[in-house]
Amino acid sequence: MAKQRKDRLGAWLAALTGGGWTLYILLLILFHYGRPEQQYGYLRYLEVEVRTGWLTLPTLWFHLGIWGALGLAVTTFTLVHLKGRRHSQYLKAYLVMLAVAASLTLLLFYFYPA
DSSP states (O other): OOOOOOHHHHHHHHHHHHHHHHHHHHHHHHHHHHSSOOHHHHHHTTTTOOOOOOOOOOHHHHHHHHHHHHHHHHHHHHHHHHHGGGGGGGGHHHHHHHHHHHHHHHHHHHHHOO
């Protein structure tokens, strides 16, 4: 049986896919931290002050990062498609899911109630 040579490009593309998902999860945490707080009835009853506006710096990093994750997903998808190996095509599904998730998160960000 012949030895299979190491596919460095495939490993690099898989690492980019995993890195894109990791970035997306970290950005969701940043989104949660930067958004306005909910003023629940219990907080109103105790007269606890809540923040009603977005935090500027986390919001900026979230916005730039989510566009970066979307760009990373599209670029990596293109590279996987151009590579054309059958055994690395599973990455396309993960990259499409990442692109859809990032797009929906951007829509949530833009249409978040003020």
